[in-house]
Each structure stands twice: as structure tokens, then as C-alpha cells.
Amino acid sequence: MIKKIGVLTSGGDAPGMNAAIRAVTRSALNLGLEVYGIHDGYLGLYENNIEKMHPRSVSEKMGHGGTFLGTARLKEFTEYEVRKVAVQNLEALGIDAIVAIGGDGTYRGALALSKMGIPIVCLPGTIDNDIAGTDYCIGFDTALNTVVEAVDKLRDTSNSHRRCSIVEVMGRNSGDIAIWTAIATGAEVVICKETGYNREEVLDTIRKAALSKRHAIIILAENMIPIQELAQIVSANTAFDARATVLGHVQRGGAPSAKDRVLASEMGVRAVRALLEGDNHHCICDRNGKLISAPIEEVLAEDDSIQTMEKYEVFKLVQ
Numbered sequence: 001m002i003k004k005i006g007v008l009t010s011g012g013d014a015p016g017m018n019a020a021i022r023a024v025t026r027s028a029l030n031l032g033l034e035v036y037g038i039h040d041g042y043l044g045l046y047e048n049n050i051e052k053m054h055p056r057s058v059s060e061k062m063g064h065g066g067t068f069l070g071t072a073r074l075k076e077f078t079e080y081e082v083r084k085v086a087v088q089n090l091e092a093l094g095i096d097a098i099v100a101i102g103g104d105g106t107y108r109g110a111l112a113l114s115k116m117g118i119p120i121v122c123l124p125g126t127i128d129n130d131i132a133g134t135d136y137c138i139g140f141d142t143a144l145n146t147v148v149e150a151v152d153k154l155r156d157t158s159n160s161h162r163r164c165s166i167v168e169v170m171g172r173n174s175g176d177i178a179i180w181t182a183i184a185t186g187a188e189v190v191i192c193k194e195t196g197y198n199r200e201e202v203l204d205t206i207r208k209a210a211l212s213k214r215h216a217i218i219i220l221a222e223n224m225i226p227i228q229e230l231a232q233i234v235s236a237n238t239a240f241d242a243r244a245t246v247l248g249h250v251q252r253g254g255a256p257s258a259k260d261r262v263l264a265s266e267m268g269v270r271a272v273r274a275l276l277e278g279d280n281h282h283c284i285c286d287r288n289g290k291l292i293s294a295p296i297e298e299v300l301a302e303d304d305s306i307q308t309m310e311k312y313e314v315f316k317l318v319q
Contacts (some may be wrong), residue, residue: 001096001115001273001285001319002033002096002097002276003032003033003034003094003096004034004035004036004093004094004095004096004097004118004120005024005028005034005035005036005095005096005097005098005099005272005275006026006036006037006038006045006050006090006095006098006099006100007021007024007035007036007037007038007053007096007100007101007303008037008038008039008041008042008044008045008069008098008099008100008101009067009069009070009071009100009101009102009125009167009180010041010042010071010073010100010101010102010105010106010108010109011023011073011102011103011104011105011125011126012071012073012102012103012126012127012128012252013065013066013067013071013126013139013252014067014125014126014139014142014143014252015065015066015127015138015139015142015143015252015254015256015257015260016125016135016138016139016142016256016260016261016263016264017040017071017101017125017138017139017258017264018058018061018062018064018066018067018068018256019061019062019077019138019256019260019265019268020101020123020125020138020265020267020268021037021061021067021068021101021262021268022058022061022062022213022265022268023067023149023264023265023266023267024099024121024123024269024271024272025037025053025055025058025272026055026058026266027057027268027269027272028160028272029053030037030271031276033272034052035053036050036051036052036053036093036095036242037050037051037052037053037057037235038050038051038067038068038069038081038098039051039068039070040072041068041070041071041072041073041074041076041106041212042072042074042086042109042223042290043068043072043073044070044072045086045089045090046074046076046077046082046085046086048089048092048257050089050093050127051293054112056131057171059242060061061177062146062261063255063256063261064077064120064315065142065252065254065255065256066099066252066253066257071102071229073105077109077112078109078118081272083113083116083294083315084087084116085110086113087113087116087117087118088119093195096119097118097119097121097275098113098118098119098120098121098125098271099120099121099122099268099271099275099316100108100120100121101122101123102122102124102125102126102257103124103125103126103128103130103131103137104126104130104131104291104300106122106125106204107122107131107283107299107300109192110122110281110283110296111191111296111300114280114281114296115281116180118177119275119279119281120279120280120281120282121271121274121275121279121283121284122271122282122283122284122296123138123264123267123268123271123280123283123284124137124138124194124267124283124284124285125138125139125264126138126139126140127139127140127143127170127177127252128140128158128170128171128172128173128174128176129140129174129176130171130172130173130176130304131283131299131304132299132300132301132302132303132304133283133287133294133298133299133302133304134283134284134286134287134299135243135285135286135288135289135307136259136263136286137233138251138263138264138267139188139260140176140177140260141257141259141260141263142255142256142257142260143185143252144177144180144181145257145261146247146250146253146254147169147177147181147247147251148184148185148249150167150245150247150250151165151167151181151185151187151217151219152157152185154167154217154245155178155185155215155217158214158215158216158231158243159215160214160216160218160273161241162214162215162239162240162241163215163240163241163242163243164206164209164215164216164217164218164234164235164238164240164241164242165215165217165218165242165243165245166218166220166227166230166231166234166242166243166244166247167217167218167220167244167245167247168220168221168244168246169181169183169219169220169222169251170214170223170225170247170248170249170251170280171192171198171221171295172191172219172222172223173223173250174193174304174305174308175190175192175194175195175221175308175312176278176307176308176311177221177251177314178190178191178192178216178219178220178221179192179194179195179219179308179311179312180311181218181219182233182315183260183311183314183315183318184218185217185219186226186318187217187219188205188206188209188217188319189202189205189206189216189217189218189219190218190219190220190221190312190315191218191219191220191221191224191230192219192220192221192224192287193221194305194308194309194312195312197224197225198234201303202218202230202234202239203234203237206218206234206238206240207237207238207239208237210226210238210240211247216240218230218234218242221264227244227246228244230242230244231243231244231316232299243254257311263286265285266283266291267284267291270293271284274293277293279293281295281296282294282295282296282297282298283295283299314316
């Protein structure tokens with residue numbers, strides 16, 4: 001019987017994580033459980049950096065970006081002996097189960113812990129929106145709005161100077177931020193893992209834009225082609241003077257949107273209920289507006305590019 005649960009955030013931070021921590025804490029306490037906050041993700045679990053949580057522990061946290069529990073990456077967590085120390089720390093405090101909030105690496109760490117007997121439920125917290133099985137990850141909506149606002153502002157100055165703005169966005173191995181931004185801003189070109197990069201197609205599209213417009217926008221996902229190299233190619237082969245902008249980690253920050261706050265709150269409550277219902281090595285997924293609990297193994301085995309490509313088809317049709 002579960003009486004004490006721990007909550008942690010791991011990997012890259014995402015707006016809405018604090019709302020998720022708050023929801024897990026408040027709902028668990030209201031259901032008669034004890035809650036422990038684990039600082040700095042799996043690193044804090046290993047170093048026993050754990051504190052008991054109270055209702056006031058999460059007061060006035062929902063509207064802040066990042067994660068007040070902190071986060072870190074611990075590559076050594078793949079090692080059994082490191083996880084064994086973490087399990088011993090949990091046992092010493094009598095913590096029966098964990099809610100872990102994060103991305104792909106967080107899920108894999110959780111799965112490894114569950115195989116050592118720790119009941120665990122994950123929440124998808126990543127701006128990349130690259131967790132299969134869920135339509136939305138906590139933090140994606142906020143990051144997307146941050147990027148769209150930046151691109152809208154760049155368009156104003158690009159139009160004034162007859163330029164092509166090339167904007168590099170984050171996304172790790174997923175093109176969701178890139179493609180959704182391209183749709184939302186009316187960009188001429190989007191380049192990401194799912195679309196690939198074809199130099200001549202890009203140049204042809206930008207040349208056509210130059211015949212009727214004073215500006216063009218290219219949305220480039222990170223790790224595709226060096227942005228300065230692409231800017232030089234566009235400047236040398238089209239009528240536009242291309243300028244490169246790397247948005248970087250500004251995409252991770254800022255107050256979470258209302259959508260992310262609500263999604264995080266709903267998922268946090270659902271995670272606690274899932275643990276009490278006996279779900280182990282599960283994760284909470286938003287599928288067609290409904291929250292479900294699914295095994296982590298199934299989610300990790302799914303192809304997360306299908307939804308992304310559906311959005312790319314929308315992008316192509318509205319050009």
C-alpha cells in the first residue's frame with residue numbers, strides 16, 4: 001500500500017513543471033499521502049537530496065518557469081550500482097513510489113528503477129514535444145508561443161530591410177517546434193529531421209518569395225545545417241540578404257501558458273491516482289484530449305514522428 005511518494009524533475013527544464021509538482025503534491029496530500037520533493041532529479045535521488053513537502057512548499061510556484069526542485073542529468077544512472085544507492089535512499093525514508101517529470105531520458109531512468117521494484121509514473125515534461133504516445137508535453141505550448149512571438153518580431157525588421165530571416169529553434173530530434181512555428185508564422189521554409197534538407201528546393205522557394213515579397217522566413221531545427229552556412233548560401237543565391245538568429249535557451253524560460261498550467265495540473269493529479277490504482281512503470285498521456293495511463297515500454301517503442309508529419313502536410317498545403 002502506497003503511503004509516501006516522491007516527486008522529481010529530470011533532464012531539460014520545461015515551463016509547467018512547477019505546476020505539475022504542485023498538482024502532485026497537493027493532490028497526494030489531500031488523499032492522505034506524504035510527499036517528498038527530490039532535488040535535482042536522479043542526481044538528488046542518488047545523493048539523498050530529498051525533503052518532505054507540505055501544502056505551503058508549492059505555494060505561488062505555478063506561474064514560474066523552470067523547476068524549483070531543480071534538475072540535472074546523471075549519465076551514471078544507467079549503472080545498476082548507482083540506482084541501487086538511489087533505491088536504498090528511498091527505502092530509508094519509506095518512500096513507496098515516485099512521480100518523475102521529464103523527457104525520454106527521464107522515462108528510461110524510471111523504467112530502470114521500476115525493474116528494481118519501485119512503482120513509478122512519469123509525466124511528459126519537455127519543450128521538444130518528442131514523447132510518443134502523447135499529443136502534448138508539458139512546456140511545449142509555452143515554448144511554441146515564445147518562438148512565434150520572436151519570429152513575428154523578426155518579420156517586421158526583415159520586411160523593412162528586404163531580408164530573409166533564418167531562425168534556429170530547439171527540438172533535439174523532433175521537428176515539432178519547427179513545423180508548428182512555420183505554420184503559425186507563415187514561414188516560407190521549414191527544415192527539420194522529418195523534412196530533411198534539400199538546398200535547391202530551399203533556394204527555389206526563397207527565390208519565388210523574392211518576386212512578390214520584401215521578406216522571407218526560414219525555420220531551422222537545431223542540428224540540421226550550421227545556420228551561418230545556410231545564411232551565406234541564401235545570400236549568395238537569392239535576392240535576399242539573409243540573417244541568422246539562434247533563439248537558444250530563451251525557448252525554455254518564461255511563465256508557463258495557461259494551457260501548460262492546466263495540462264500539468266491535470267497530469268499531476270492523474271499520476272497520483274494511477275499510482276494508487278496500482279499502475280507501475282506507467283506514464284500519463286494526453287490522447288485526443290483525454291488523459292490515459294500507459295506502460296512506459298509501449299510509449300518508448302512508438303513512432304513519435306507520425307503526428308509531426310501530419311502537421312508538415314498542413315504546412316505544405318497552406319503555402
